[in-house]
Every structure is written in C-alpha cells, then in structure tokens.
Amino acid sequence: MSRLAIKICGLSTPDTVGAAIKAGASHLGFVHFPKSPRHVEAGQIRALAAQVPAHIDRVAVLVDPADDILTQLIATNSLTALQLHGRESPERAAAIRQRFNLPVWKAISVKTRADIDAAKAYSGAADLLLFDAKTPDGAALPGGMGLRFDWTLLRGVPISLPWGLSGGLGIDNVAEAIRITGAPMIDVSSGVESAPGIKSVDKIMAFCKAAQPS
C-alpha cells in the first residue's frame, strides 16, 4: 500500500513549516490570495521554501490567478505545483499547465454528487483533483474555512486523476474521513490552527499522527 500523502496548507512561518516537515507532511501549501489571513507574498514563499527538503512538494494556492502573478511566483523557483482554487475552467487549467510547466491541481468545490461528476472535465487539463467543501455564496474565501462535505458522496465514484480530500478535516475526524473515502491524499488548513491564519505546531503534529496511526 502506498503512503498517505499529507498536505498542510496555509503555512506562513518558519516554525510551522518546520513542524510540518518533522511531522511527515509530503506537501506544503502556500496561499497567495490577498483576502486570505494566510496570504504570503512571493518573497515569503521563497524564504519559507528554502528550508524545505527537495522531496517535499511546495504548492502555491491561487484563486483565478492572472499570468503576471503566476510569472512572479514561478520566478521564485520554489514551487513544485500550482493549486487552482477559483473558477478556472479546464481550458484555463490546461493553458496554465502548458505555459508554466508545473503540475496543476484543480480544487473541486463539492456540495452534491454532481459536483464530483463534473470534475471529469479536468481529465487531460489538470494533474490532480482536490475535492473540497463548497463555501457559501458570498463567502470571503473559496477554501480554508473548516467546512466539510458529505464524504460518502465519493464512494464508488471512478476518479480518473490522482486526487485528494480537503475541507473541514481535523485531528478528531481525519481517520474517519480516510476510512470512508479511501483518500490517497488529505489536505488541512484551519483544522491545525489556533485562530484563522495562525498555525499550531502542536496541532500539525497531532493531525499527522492521527492521519497515519502506527
């Protein structure tokens, strides 16, 4: 059985990046979206990524990014993937992948089974699908709000791309989420925070332990 991939998202300080590495995370997420309490500038991403061993992925989390933003982030030479968390179409995802030559992840906002079925459109356009809870209309953020969707919606659905589960995961429910969905990758943000945007070293450690009990 292959090892569970764990992405800790919304990191912004050296100590919490260090905690995620020590805890065994396979992927670290850096949110570049000014409205987010987790927003980090390109220079911060460069500095934080410099402490990350090469075998751990560094993922930029973006919302409908324009090409000039992507150019600026790619120039940091710090990233191994781009996570698109807005309303990017399959065509836009494919164009970003082709132009910037990095794996593209597409976040799929899920409320119903139809949302999961519609993700098929990203086959050939994205490299990974991240199923996340749909945030309410008018919400400030399209992710990172600690909301979960009905995990049983993923049961029995053929998913043609590598994929991950996100949305409302935490220390107390991550094992159940993995059991129900069989997710090969999990992603967490607010479930390892003490306040919006403030990651907790202790919670990061506890989450990774809960996700992969020995």
Ligand SMILES: O=C(O)c1ccccc1NCC(=O)[C@H](O)[C@H](O)COP(=O)(O)O
């Ligand atoms: O986390 C943010 O602030 C954010 C802002 C804008 C777009 C996406 C964002 N987060 C995306 C993530 O990958 C989160 O880890 C994911 O939505 C799960 O968040 P949570 O439910 O808080 O664990």
